[in-house]
Amino acid sequence: MRAFWKDCRLKDFNEVLEQYEPMIHKIISTLHIYKEKGEFYQIGMTALWEAWEKFEEGKGSFTGYAYTTIKGRCMDELRRQVKWKEGCAYPDGTDFWEMLPDDSVTGRLEAETLMTYFLPLTDPQKKWVLYTYIGMMNVREIAEREQVSVSAVKKWRSGAQARLVIGKQ
Template sequence: MKDFNEVHEQYEPMIHKIIKTLHIYKDKDDYFQIGMTALWEAWEKYEEEKGSFTGFAYSTIRGRMLDVLKREVKLTERFTYPDNEEFLALIPDKSKESMFEAENLLAHFEPLTDTQKKWVLYTFIGMMKITEIAEREQVSVSAVKKWRQGAKAKLVIRKAN
């Protein structure tokens, strides 16, 4: 039989034709590579007494591409996510709960200043660090530490009473 380079040159148009007949328009280069691999495997396995190489190569290449297409369709069906609006409608809205938590928490902290209340909310509801609070409020880290210190002092006094 011929050298594979000759087979490659002769059957390359067949691979392109199969890609076109299967209506493959995405990842054409990947499917061309799959076709080349299938052509090489067909060339390796071909036995002259069983028929023509052209028919064997065609069915091997087309079969391999169909297998890959089927696998990709299965993956797409399994892992396709709904549209954003549909998907977001499935997620429960917890903003009302967190607002209730904040109001409930702040009811216990009446003696605190506004900045001290911000520290409480950011720390215990927002789960933010001091540096993150300072960045968000555009103040220094030491200012946030003073808010914390004042809040703790007022809360300890209130707890003792």
């Protein structure tokens, strides 16, 4: 008996949804929502379901109650999104992501700066320094990348460390 009642209620709601679907679209349009129409349509359908479940016959028209509920839920979501966006921006209105430095330029500058300090190093030793400190790679990863043995990379490392500590060789 319960399954039958649930099935009847679902069929009834499908009819209600069909009847009030234009209202959901109108509210979305009235609120000037263009980017996330699908998301707000889902919010509108959920709000319509809640209105349909909670509506009491003697307390006014369902249309007014549904409209108020749907618009209220959409407005709540808009407020939530604005609050979230404000949390991601600096006080002057600049977006957080716009303030991050360009890593591609920074990485090149770091590598160029390091290279001036490592003029006495051989090419393999320079590779070890760059892979280790810029690329954050370990000895095994460097060996795989350069297609050499791990012991060869360890020799690069010891040679680079010796030349950097002493300064000449």
